[in-house]
Amino acid sequence: MKIAVCVKQVPDTWAEKKLKADTSTLDRESADGVLNELDEYAVELALQLVEANSGEVVIVTMGPERAAETLRKAISMGADAGIHVVDAGLGGSDAIATSAVLAKALEGRDFDLIVFGSESTDARMSVIPAMVSERLGLAQVTFAQKVEVEGDTLTAERVTDYGFDTLTATLPVVVSVVEKINEPRYPSFKGIMAAKKKPVETLSVADLNLDAAAVGAGAAWSEVADFAARPPKAAGVVVTDEGAGGTSIADYLTTSKFI
Amino acid sequence: MSDVLVLAEHHGTEVRKVTFELITAARDLGTPVVLWLGSGCDDSTLASLGNFGATKVLVVDSAEVSDHPVAPGAEILASLIGTMQPAAVLVASSADGKEIGARAAIKSNCGIITDAVAIAPDLTVTQNVFGGSTIVHSKVNHGTPIITLRPNSVSAVPESVTAVIEHISSDISDGAQLVSIVNRNVVEKGARPELAEADVVVSGGRGVGGAEGFGVIEALADSLNAAVGASRAATDAGWYPHQYQVGQTGKTVSPSLYIANGISGAIQHRAGMQTSKVVIVVNKDPEAPIFELADYGVVGDLFAVVPQLTEEITQRK
Ligand SMILES: Cc1cc2nc3c(=O)[nH]c(=O)nc-3n(C[C@H](O)[C@H](O)[C@H](O)COP(=O)(O)OP(=O)(O)OC[C@H]3O[C@@H](n4cnc5c(N)ncnc54)[C@H](O)[C@@H]3O)c2cc1C
Numbered sequence: 001m002k003i004a005v006c007v008k009q010v011p012d013t014w015a016e017k018k019l020k021a022d023t024s025t026l027d028r029e030s031a032d033g034v035l036n037e038l039d040e041y042a043v044e045l046a047l048q049l050v051e052a053n054s055g056e057v058v059i060v061t062m063g064p065e066r067a068a069e070t071l072r073k074a075i076s077m078g079a080d081a082g083i084h085v086v087d088a089g090l091g092g093s094d095a096i097a098t099s100a101v102l103a104k105a106l107e108g109r110d111f112d113l114i115v116f117g118s119e120s121t122d123a124r125m126s127v128i129p130a131m132v133s134e135r136l137g138l139a140q141v142t143f144a145q146k147v148e149v150e151g152d153t154l155t156a157e158r159v160t161d162y163g164f165d166t167l168t169a170t171l172p173v174v175v176s177v178v179e180k181i182n183e184p185r186y187p188s189f190k191g192i193m194a195a196k197k198k199p200v201e202t203l204s205v206a207d208l209n210l211d212a213a214a215v216g217a218g219a220a221w222s223e224v225a226d227f228a229a230r231p232p233k234a235a236g237v238v239v240t241d242e243g244a245g246g247t248s249i250a251d252y253l254t255t256s257k258f259i
Numbered sequence: 260m261s262d263v264l265v266l267a268e269h270h271g272t273e274v275r276k277v278t279f280e281l282i283t284a285a286r287d288l289g290t291p292v293v294l295w296l297g298s299g300c301d302d303s304t305l306a307s308l309g310n311f312g313a314t315k316v317l318v319v320d321s322a323e324v325s326d327h328p329v330a331p332g333a334e335i336l337a338s339l340i341g342t343m344q345p346a347a348v349l350v351a352s353s354a355d356g357k358e359i360g361a362r363a364a365i366k367s368n369c370g371i372i373t374d375a376v377a378i379a380p381d382l383t384v385t386q387n388v389f390g391g392s393t394i395v396h397s398k399v400n401h402g403t404p405i406i407t408l409r410p411n412s413v414s415a416v417p418e419s420v421t422a423v424i425e426h427i428s429s430d431i432s433d434g435a436q437l438v439s440i441v442n443r444n445v446v447e448k449g450a451r452p453e454l455a456e457a458d459v460v461v462s463g464g465r466g467v468g469g470a471e472g473f474g475v476i477e478a479l480a481d482s483l484n485a486a487v488g489a490s491r492a493a494t495d496a497g498w499y500p501h502q503y504q505v506g507q508t509g510k511t512v513s514p515s516l517y518i519a520n521g522i523s524g525a526i527q528h529r530a531g532m533q534t535s536k537v538v539i540v541v542n543k544d545p546e547a548p549i550f551e552l553a554d555y556g557v558v559g560d561l562f563a564v565v566p567q568l569t570e571e572i573t574q575r576k
Contacts, residue, residue, distance in 0.1 A: 013526050017389040024395075037527075038508065095371065096364065121507065124388075124530075125373045126354070127361035130329065134362040139437035140329060143354050145501070155441075158328065161353060161455070162270055163446040163502060167328065169438040179491075179508045180501065221370025221401035225383060228394050236538075238550055241559025246567025249539055250575065252555040256537060258459070258483070258516055259575050 001055030001149070003046040003113045004106055005079070006132075007039040009063045009070035010122045017122060023217060024224035025092045026122055028064070035070045038117025040077070040184035041177050046115050047078045048182065049149055056080040058111075062090060062101050068200070076187035076195035087205045092217025095123070099131030101215060104208040107136060111172060113154075118143050118176040126176075133174035141167050142176040261346040263289040264339060265313070266332070266359060268351040272299040274307055276456040277351040279415035281408055282311040286418065287380050289346045290314055293422075294339065296332050297325045300424065309422030311415055316424050323431035329355060330435035333362030338429070340367045340403050347382055352407040352511075353455075360405045369402030376412035376513075376534075390526075391534040410455045411513045446500055454503060457486035459516045460535070462505055463498075464490035464528075466521015466542065466561055470498040475565045476520060482572040488512065488532075490522045506531035520561045524549025541565060 011017055015031035046057045057079040061071045064086060071082045085105050093101065106114055114136075116129040133140035139154075141147070145164060146157040152171045157164040159178055187195070205212050213219060239248055253259045263285040268275040278293075285291035293308055293316045300318045308316055317339070324331045336359055340348060348363070350356035352374050364371040377385040382404050386395045399405070454460065461483065463476040473487070480487045489499040491506060505512055507530040517535035522528060524547055532538070533552065540549050540556035541564045550556050557564050 017392070019393060019395070095361070099365065119507065121530075122389075124507075126357055127371065127373065130358035130361040131365050134330075134333070134365045137434050140358070141438055142329075142358060157444075159354070159501070160443075161275075161453075161502070162448070163444040165328065165440050166442040166444065167438050168441055173438075180495075221364075222372050222397050222399045222404075225396040225398060227396065230387070230392055230394050233552070233554075236550075236552075236554040236556060238540075238545070238553060238556035238558060240545070241557050241564055243563075244567075245541070245557040245559045245564040246569075247571050249541075249555060249557060249564070249568045250571035252539070253516075253572070254575060258537075259572050 001050055001053045001112050002110060003050060003055060003057050003115060004060050004109070004111045005039070005042045005046045005057060005074065005115045006060045006102055007043070007070060007074045008036045008061065008120050009033040009067040010036045010120050013037065013121055019227050023092060024227060025217065033066055033070060035073050036117055036120045038119055038177065038179060039074065041179050041181050042115040042117045043074050043077050043079065044182045044184040045147060045177055046113070049113070053149065058083060060102065060105055061085070062098060064091070071200060072195050073187070075198050076191045077185055078191055079198070081198055082200040083203065084200055085203045085208065089205050089212050089216045092220065093215050094220040094222060095125055095127050095131060096221050097215040097219050099128050099135060101208065101210065102128070103132050103135035104210055105203060106132070113172065114138070114174045116176040118178050129174055129176040136174070139169035139173045141169055141173050144175055144177050145180040147175060147177070147181065261289045262292045262343055264343060264345040264348045265291055265293045266336065266348070266350040266356060267293050267295045267308070268353060268356060269295070269299055272301055272304055274304055275351070276415065276453070277408070277410040278308070279311045280410065280413045281349045281351060282308065282313050283415050284378050284408060284413045285349050286312045288378065288382065292317065292343070292345070294336065295319070296335065305422050305424050309420050310417050312418040312420055313422045314420055316422050318424060318426050319429050320426070321429070323436060326440055327436045327438055328440055329358045330362065330438070331431045332359040333366065334431055334435045335429050336363040337366035340369065345403060348403060348405045350405070350407050352409045357407050360407055364405050367402060369405050370399035371405040372397060372399060373407045375406050375408045378406060378408070387534055390530055409511065409513060446502060451480060452484065452486045454486040454488055455510045455512060457512070458514050459483045459485035460488045460505070460512050460514045461485045461518045461520070462488035462490065462522060463493055463520050464522030465492035467493060467498065473499055475562060479518065479565050479569045482569045490528050519549050520565055522549055523547045524552065
């Protein structure tokens with residue numbers, strides 16, 4: 001089984017995220033870059049499937065130079081190789097362009113499974129897996145809380161508003177996972193050492209035969225007119241319960257007309 | 260006025276409240292035309308769509324659409340974008356809505372903006388990003404704007420028209436039928452309002468201590484006609500079903516009132532409730548980060564505070 005896992009470097013979860021005044025894009029330099037949390041679950045799924053069925057796991061990322069650290073971090077969990085699409089022309093790419101780049105990087109490599117986290121903590125759009133599967137014409141099994149592969153049949157549970165749907169498809173399949181799917185492993189010391197020697201292919205926009213005009217900020221199909229920090233919420237009132245805590249909340253709710 | 264295409268969010272005959280919000284938002288942009296995928300569009304659902312201003316409801320009810328997720332819907336949406344040339348397409352910010360919108364955007368070469376909280380008549384979209392800390396105004400500048408709207412951001416306002424129904428046939432390609440739905444597992448939701456749509460949400464976390472503990476959370480919720488939510492710690496422990504999880508990987512809620520009980524306020528939890536209008540916190544740890552979001556907070560044991568609150572509410576009603 002040959003599995004690709006697409007990962008993203010995002011600002012550290014707790015860091016304050018800001019847009020840059022000049023480009024209206026996320027200020028990525030001011031915060032530490034980390035592996036998007038949900039992508040760890042995607043890597044874990046790929047590793048478990050390969051451990052059960054043999055095969056290889058390739059980590060794929062699009063991002064600036066320093067996203068290489070994140071790629072190595074994901075590889076150190078136990079993957080075999082990496083692909084890093086890095087190009088100055090990619091900065092400011094929207095979801096449409098990002099999906100085009102990832103699809104090109106994945107195309108023609110005979111992956112049986114392409115796995116994503118269902119959402120990144122910065123953009124939170126949850127659309128890239130669907131877009132990539134659309135571009136590649138592959139089956140889409142997303143928001144999965146459970147995935148099983150038997151032979152070339154994949155069975156999964158897609159989380160829905162009302163519970164979950166059980167889905168089946170024949171490989172190759174594009175999958176996205178939610179955090180209920182597994183418990184990601186920590187990279188072992190051995191894994192961290194080994195990751196340094198794993199092959200990483202670096203690709204530019206030209207290497208992918210993509211039109212430079214189709215990616216980057218200039219190609220975005222939506223544009224930011226303006227943005228502003230929301231005024232911080234006024235500090236609330238916090239009281240300590242001395243026997244009438246519940247009543248005091250009821251008073252607050254009455255004053256604010258909830259009851 | 261041009262048409263504005265609205266993708267109905269529904270579960271069988273049950274129309275989700277966000278559908279009425281979408282139609283209300285569409286009225287400011289043009290003439291609302293609803294696309295209904297699958298079964299369930301009977302006379303009463305049709306009338307309810309008309310009550311909010313839907314002039315026409317296009318229904319595609321076939322096995323191809325019902326038995327395969329996302330891809331058939333995207334194909335139909337893309338073909339309607341081509342033939343109708345609507346001013347905009349509005350869908351709900353749900354998993355299905357976003358993914359159908361995303362695939363249609365690729366097929367039709369249209370820009371997409373997700374998680375709108377408001378849409379102006381000139382199609383400028385307002386979003387609250389980074390957990391609500393930043394307000395962004397943006398606009399699609401390529402093709403038909405596809406916009407996903409967060410539930411509970413626009414209030415549904417009735418405007419009665421008589422909706423006409425039009426059954427449309429569609430040829431769904433084999434490529435859109437690669438995935439089959441073999442079973443829909445519906446977890447009983449009971450009589451409480453739908454979590455993502457509720458005006459009041461009462462949530463419980465690890466501090467609730469166990470499945471039985473959720474009894475006090477449910478009692479408070481019922482006194483306020485609220486939905487019940489839970490933190491991941493509570494859903495992972497099996498104390499409350501997964502689909503009630505609020506947060507980054509659960510539901511995003513934006514109610515008028517959110518009451519967090521025994522929840523510490525991890526960033527992943529906040530991501531799903533930070534834009535709630537009024538937040539009330541009950542937690543025995545004065546240092547819990549959730550207090551940063553509180554309009555009113557009580558440091559105390561939820562098993563003392565919450566039942567007392569429920570009692571007070573019941574008496575005052
Ligand atoms: C990829 C990823 C996705 C995640 N997605 C989500 C998500 O969608 N939603 C989510 O909620 N979390 C999510 N999490 C988990 C999140 O990081 C926290 O672990 C979780 O929110 C903690 O839940 P909690 O606040 O209930 O528990 P805790 O952090 O353990 O807090 C329990 C609180 O209860 C208080 N308490 C205890 N007993 C009482 C009592 N008797 N009375 C009053 N207070 C009491 C304690 O003081 C404490 O503050 C995610 C994590 C990851 C890594």
